[in-house]
Amino acid sequence: MNEGKRHIAILGSTGSIGTQALDIIRRYPERFEVELLAANRNVDLLAAQAREFDANHVVICDESRYEALSQALEGSDSKVFAGAESLCALVAAEGVDIVVGAMVGFSGLRPTLAALEAGKIVALANKETLVAAGAIVTKCAAAHNAPILPVDSEHSAIFQCLMAAAGNKVEKIHLTASGGPFRSWPKERIAAATAAQALKHPNWEMGAKVTIDSSTMMNKGFEVIEAKWLFDLPPEKIHVVVHPDSIVHSMVEMSDGAVLAQLSCPDMRQPIGFALGFPERLPFDGKRLDFAALGTLHFEEPDLDRFPCLALAYEAIRRGGNIPCALNAANEVAVKAFLEGRIGFYDIPRLCEGVFSGVDFAAEPSLDEIFATDRKARALAAEKIR
Ligand code: MG
Secondary structure: OOOOOEEEEEEOOOOHHHHHHHHHHHHOOOOEEEEEEEEOOOHHHHHHHHHHHOOOEEEEOOHHHHHHHHHHOOOOOOEEEEOHHHHHHHHOOOOOOEEEEOOOHHHHHHHHHHHHHOOOEEEEOOHHHHHHHHHHHHHHHHHOOOOEEEOOHHHHHHHHHHHHHOOOOEEEEEEEEOOOOOOOOOHHHHHOOOHHHHOOOOOOOOOHHHHHHHHHOHHHHHHHHHHHHHHOOOHHHEEEEEOOOOOEEEEEEEOOOOEEEEEOOOOOHHHHHHHHHOOOOOOOOOOOOOHHHHOOOOOEOOOOOOOHHHHHHHHHHHHOOOHHHHHHHHHHHHHHHHHOOOOOOOHHHHHHHHHHOOOOOOOOOOHHHHHHHHHHHHHHHHHHHO
């Protein structure tokens, strides 16, 4: 860690998590310095962020936009780069202390590994990285003494509860789920749901991919896999409970029956700030809970019949190896097709399930096998859509 200020790299700075991370950094100029900003293709916002935060390095992953970004940053001190390889080299550079992994999907895997190999602190929002290659990523983190701090609100909650558990035995964790926009809809109505309806999340403002994943509950399934790797727990000990209020962000049940929970208003800047300031809590003037105004909190069992993606994710963990990677790849292709109006809502789980049986099983996949599985599953899913 550099002396004094923490030097931050944000991968996916123009997305929902990225912009909120910058909002936290904006509030604490005496604590943080923006070293690197990276985005996929949003040149205008990336250039504006680079100028505001005086970022040393700026990476546009889509190489065809390099010229546009260079022009937009002409006359600034920021050095401009393009492509995934540059990104991997820059996150590992000496000037970086904390890497915020907020890219969408499988594309986050390589830069996350590059950061961990260089021993950086990784504040991880990109759960697909752990879904696709959890064994490799956690092994890499341990080998290089690189901490992974969860940014996903549920996992941040569990992490905070585990701090309070002080090393005592955990019986299970309760991962809360909002249930998404279709929680109370009958199955026939969900079957006809459009992308526009799925994008209206009741409690959280998030990017399109994770919002669709929330509506199918694949997001919760991925979070079970994410929790398994982050907290080294078998899936039987990871229980999902629907909590439409999104106030309790998750709970840890101890061996004496006591349950530790973390509560706050649903605002991603809370878990992001917690990861950036860790182990110190940064004061944050977001909305506070008013328990009397809340009155009641609600909990219910998830419905696997209406939300088969959650069951698929449990099935993927049970099979293990490269199967969660295949599930993630198929889901990415299916979600994109659903957003484009090319397939229906329940085609998402149908496609994902079909892809399971189409990939060759590898019990302990190497990184190359993970990339091969990803490619194969995407090709299979695309073929099924046609
Ligand atoms: Mg979450």
